[in-house]
Amino acid sequence: MSTINHLCTICYYPTNLYCGRCERVYYCSPEHQLSDWPRHKVECVHAHSEPPNHKQIATPPVYQQPLVSVLALLFSPEEENPRLVTVQCTPQPEPTNGLCPTPLVQTFFPDDQIGSVVLTQGLNNEHLRFPLHLFYSQSSLLCRANVNRAIQRITSEAAAKPWFGPAVVLKFNGSRRQGYSHAGANDLPTLSAYFLTYK
Incomplete structure (x- = not known):
């Protein structure tokens, strides 16, 4: 497992999951990404390249559990x-x-x-x-x-x-x-x- 060195934009939970469109904003779950979309869509632009050693939001980490x-x-x-x-x-x-x-x-x-x-x-x-x-x-x-x-x-x-x-x-x-x-x-x-x- 790669080192987790980012925080979720919503709850500050450690994560390597990010917006698959702009690849700049991090979320710990698809639910938090959806809840932030009304705010984030204004700044979200397509990325030109995929950053190394990251996972897209479609593949949440194994250890993540809901409340x-x-x-x-x-x-x-x-x-x-x-x-x-x-x-x-x-x-x-x-x-x-x-x-x-x-x-x-x-x-x-x-x-x-x-x-x-x-x-x-x-x-x-x-x-x-x-x-x-x-x-x-x-x-x-x-x-x-x-x-x-x-x-x-x-x-x-x-x-x-x-x-x-x-x-x-x-x-x-x-x-x-x-x-x-x-x-x-x-x-x-x-x-x-x-x-x-x-x-």
């Missing part, structure tokens, strides 16, 4: 109940390296630093076959801003310490934590137990 969508639980401070939301996960460039996809949860934590914790134990300290990945607002917890009413509700307001700010919970697809599966209502008892003992 993965999973259901996650959102605990919003303004809402009384948790709800299911869709979270996109970007796969790692090389799927064989065993790394977990990266969840794109920034939209739930605008202008904030995001912290996370992995829950591996459930009720009565039993080992979770499918650990839970909890993302939270670091500044909300530190500043004690925006008491989370959805978390108060699932703990019947019996938690030793209230939770502040939003929380998003994803579910791993196994104990090796190499991917995510859908979270759901079945995960609420484990989360309730965690929030009840949070200090």
